[in-house]
Amino acid sequence: MMDKWELYLFWLSLALYIFSWLGITAEYIFLGRRFAGRDNKERPVLFRILSWLPAIAIGVHAFSLAIRSYLAGHLPLFGTYENAQAACWFVFLFTLLIRKYGDSLHYLGIITYLWGIGLFLWALRFNPNRIPLTISEQSLWVDLHVLFAWLAFGSFLVAAGLAVVIIREKNANFIIPAAVPRTTLTELHFKYLSFGFVTYSVMLALGAYYSFLLFNRWWQWDIVETLSLINWLLYGLIIHLRLFYRRWLKLAAWLTLLSPLGLLVAYLGLSAINVNTFHSFDLPF
Amino acid sequence: MTGKRGSTMNLNSRQPGKRKRNVLTEFAGRFWEKTVYTLSSPYRFFLFLGSRGFYVFVMSLIIFMFLVWLLPFQLYGVPDQVVRNIATKEWLFRIPYILFFANALACLVRTAPAAWRQVKDWGSMPALSWRQWQERAQQTENHTGWQWKEYIIDAGGAKPVIQKLARSLKQRGYTISPVEGSQGWYARRGKFAPLGSMMLHASFFLVPVALLVSSLYTFYGYAVVTEGQPFYGQNKESYANTVFTGRAELPGISFRLDRVEPVFWQDKLLFTDLAADLAYPADDPARYRTIRLNSPLFEQGVMVGIRGFGYAPYYILKDPGGRVLGESFVNLRIFPPGAEDAFTVEGFPWRVKVSILADAEKKGSGFENRSYNLKRPLFYIKLVKGEGEQEKVFHQQYLWPGDTLNYRGYSLMLPEIRYYGEFSLFYYPAFWLIMTAFVLACLGLITKLLFYRKEFFLGVTVPGRLVWAGRSEYFHDLMEQELENRWRKDTVKGTFVDRSQNDG
Numbered sequence: 001m002m003d004k005w006e007l008y009l010f011w012l013s014l015a016l017y018i019f020s021w022l023g024i025t026a027e028y029i030f031l032g033r034r035f036a037g038r039d040n041k042e043r044p045v046l047f048r049i050l051s052w053l054p055a056i057a058i059g060v061h062a063f064s065l066a067i068r069s070y071l072a073g074h075l076p077l078f079g080t081y082e083n084a085q086a087a088c089w090f091v092f093l094f095t096l097l098i099r100k101y102g103d104s105l106h107y108l109g110i111i112t113y114l115w116g117i118g119l120f121l122w123a124l125r126f127n128p129n130r131i132p133l134t135i136s137e138q139s140l141w142v143d144l145h146v147l148f149a150w151l152a153f154g155s156f157l158v159a160a161g162l163a164v165v166i167i168r169e170k171n172a173n174f175i176i177p178a179a180v181p182r183t184t185l186t187e188l189h190f191k192y193l194s195f196g197f198v199t200y201s202v203m204l205a206l207g208a209y210y211s212f213l214l215f216n217r218w219w220q221w222d223i224v225e226t227l228s229l230i231n232w233l234l235y236g237l238i239i240h241l242r243l244f245y246r247r248w249l250k251l252a253a254w255l256t257l258l259s260p261l262g263l264l265v266a267y268l269g270l271s272a273i274n275v276n277t278f279h280s281f282d283l284p285f
Numbered sequence: 286m287t288g289k290r291g292s293t294m295n296l297n298s299r300q301p302g303k304r305k306r307n308v309l310t311e312f313a314g315r316f317w318e319k320t321v322y323t324l325s326s327p328y329r330f331f332l333f334l335g336s337r338g339f340y341v342f343v344m345s346l347i348i349f350m351f352l353v354w355l356l357p358f359q360l361y362g363v364p365d366q367v368v369r370n371i372a373t374k375e376w377l378f379r380i381p382y383i384l385f386f387a388n389a390l391a392c393l394v395r396t397a398p399a400a401w402r403q404v405k406d407w408g409s410m411p412a413l414s415w416r417q418w419q420e421r422a423q424q425t426e427n428h429t430g431w432q433w434k435e436y437i438i439d440a441g442g443a444k445p446v447i448q449k450l451a452r453s454l455k456q457r458g459y460t461i462s463p464v465e466g467s468q469g470w471y472a473r474r475g476k477f478a479p480l481g482s483m484m485l486h487a488s489f490f491l492v493p494v495a496l497l498v499s500s501l502y503t504f505y506g507y508a509v510v511t512e513g514q515p516f517y518g519q520n521k522e523s524y525a526n527t528v529f530t531g532r533a534e535l536p537g538i539s540f541r542l543d544r545v546e547p548v549f550w551q552d553k554l555l556f557t558d559l560a561a562d563l564a565y566p567a568d569d570p571a572r573y574r575t576i577r578l579n580s581p582l583f584e585q586g587v588m589v590g591i592r593g594f595g596y597a598p599y600y601i602l603k604d605p606g607g608r609v610l611g612e613s614f615v616n617l618r619i620f621p622p623g624a625e626d627a628f629t630v631e632g633f634p635w636r637v638k639v640s641i642l643a644d645a646e647k648k649g650s651g652f653e654n655r656s657y658n659l660k661r662p663l664f665y666i667k668l669v670k671g672e673g674e675q676e677k678v679f680h681q682q683y684l685w686p687g688d689t690l691n692y693r694g695y696s697l698m699l700p701e702i703r704y705y706g707e708f709s710l711f712y713y714p715a716f717w718l719i720m721t722a723f724v725l726a727c728l729g730l731i732t733k734l735l736f737y738r739k740e741f742f743l744g745v746t747v748p749g750r751l752v753w754a755g756r757s758e759y760f761h762d763l764m765e766q767e768l769e770n771r772w773r774k775d776t777v778k779g780t781f782v783d784r785s786q787n788d789g
Contacts, residue, residue, distance in 0.1 A: 132550050135559050138558075139579045184763065187762050187763050194734035195734070195735070198727075198730045201730050205724075205727055209720070209723065210579070213579055213590070214578065221369040226355055226372075230352060234348055237341065237344045240344075
């Protein structure tokens with residue numbers, strides 16, 4: 001019975017995610033500039049409802065993931081099927097949180113929701129069977145490691161979405177209406193970057209500690225670790241550029257846009273190209 | 286002479302027949318001039334070494350090298366050990382690392398005193414009057430991202446409103462102090478933010494120190510112990526393999542292995558648990574502990590971890606005269622079922638090759654393995670001579686525990702089978718140094734990037750009007766929204782006006 005509910009909610013959440021994106025895109029096309037900067041209450045009822053669809057979607061998806069976790073006996077962190085879904089959930093959540101700084105900012109979802117849906121669809125390529133955790137994954141340290149990885153991934157992807165808008169700053173109404181000051185966007189970009197960098201660093205530290213417990217080595221130079229290290233250094237560089245070289249803001253934005261490629265390959269892509277890594281958990285059962 | 290110089294100085298003119306501007310030569314000239322200028326003074330060189338520009342260069346270099354030198358190899362399938370050797374032992378990589386550490390050290394030395402002063406001033410800042418406060422704000426106006434924003438709020442009964450806001454800020458971790466000569470309050474947070482980057486950069490230096498310490502005192506031992514048997518860490522013979530660095534010694538730890546238990550999911554080769562019960566010290570156990578793959582035992586500074594397991598059958602081999610040629614547990618690599626391993630016994634002309642079905646079930650004329658759990662073991666024995674392609678099998682048969690294999694007067698029994706555990710013993714005195722580095726780095730980042738500096742002034746200038754001013758280290762515009770949100774959330778009704786816009 002629970003199995004079925006997980007499945008129903010899974011497909012329902014996918015549908016809601018897609019409708020969220022369609023709703024926001026339609027709102028942007030038909031109303032976006034007219035209602036930019038105004039109070040949410042001034043929007044037509046239909047779009048007001050549609051703008052909250054992502055919140056309903058992540059709620060439904062959270063239920064689906066919770067049922068899966070209950071049945072599998074662990075958090076949805078094992079294998080690309082679960083990880084891609086969790087990553088999608090965090091991307092939607094972080095995009096939703098940006099509304100705290102202004103209703104018009106939710107148009108960012110036109111970019112980031114699309115990426116989130118892409119992640120969700122990517123999950124469909126993998127085995128959905130519920131598999132218990134192997135010994136090496138049964139630890140609170142792993143749970144924390146993965147949680148921080150998701151937090152970092154979600155915020156980096158939203159920062160990448162903001163980077164797209166910053167790069168296209170000459171087009172004043174590109175995605176985010178011109179009523180929202182561009183300085184607000186660059187500040188939000190840095191806010192997501194810095195939060196992502198902190199959580200990413202904690203994730204690396206937790207992973208290194210757990211690697212020491214498992215293998216007596218802090219750093220294994222596994223391909224995922226190499227990619228993660230490159231990304232960490234890159235984000236460190238971006239933060240330095242952003243803090244001390246204001247004139248290189250666009251370069252920082254470009255790097256923020258490109259860096260998630262490394263994260264995507266490391267988190268979700270390597271199992272698809274069959275590279276040998278102990279970070280791959282797509283077991284053939 | 287002058288005329289000639291004048292003609293070459295006009296580099297920007299692109300008229301036909303005139304000499305063209307050579308950008309590369311110009312750049313090289315400027316670069317050379319700058320290099321000579323920088324190197325001609327140790328202080329200037331020090332400043333350059335600790336500069337952010339140099340950091341950007343070194344970091345870009347390291348990232349580039351990782352991207353073009355390590356990653357393609359790994360995607361191609363080069364083993365991790367080879368990649369580790371390239372990344373840590375090749376001088377081509379070591380030079381950028383050294384440059385990075387030099388940059389971090391110079392930067393730290395350069396900026397630490399100023400950061401410390403900032404922290405000190407922040408804590409001991411005297412209560413200022415509103416006028417002094419504005420002057421101070423103007424002095425720091427040019428600092429990146431530290432501009433002040435000022436608002437006027439029309440509110441009836443301003444003092445209670447201020448008190449309410451002050452209380453609200455205090456609950457959010459702000460330090461509140463009164464402003465002299467005004468019915469106002471000054472709220473601030475992020476005192477230690479300037480130390481954040483110091484902590485992060487300082488943590489990097491613990492890594493080479495840890496490497497130095499570990500190169501002097503690290504011991505790594507690998508041991509195979511059968512269930513029920515003791516292990517003595519000070520006997521070198523107890524180990525299958527040992528690695529010492531510098532002046533490291535054998536650890537004094539000993540234990541008895543009471544039980545090893547692997548657990549599998551269904552009938553699949555998926556481990557869901559691997560536990561080992563240890564009693565220590567070995568001869569007179571006073572303490573008991575179950576260790577797991579990811580939960581090692583820390584005892585006397587040594588980390589004892591279980592790394593694997595295997596099967597150890599007990600054999601009794603007798604010659605045609607009934608004399609026992611040998612009897613003992615023998616640790617064999619015959620897991621997973623189907624794998625083969627062999628042992629030899631002095632006086633027995635053949636090698637004994639063993640494989641096992643851990644949970645045997647009769648199927649037709651043969652046997653099949655139901656699961657990986659050691660429930661109903663069945664051995665498959667081959668008596669062979671020669672190695673590799675020269676190997677010749679003389680006899681082969683299934684053998685249940687307790688049954689006897691007879692061949693040319695010799696008899697072989699495998700009456701019992703136990704698990705053995707593979708253990709690593711790791712004495713690593715730099716453990717706490719690395720842990721400190723991690724904690725310091727994470728705390729530094731959190732302090733610098735999440736608990737950044739924010740200041741608010743809440744005061745009354747004209748009766749019934751509230752002045753609300755503030756600044757934030759990074760998020761200037763966002764702070765404006767936060768001010769407005771907090772005002773709306775925490776206070777009675779009032780109008781929130783951006784004074785800078787009004788004045789404009």
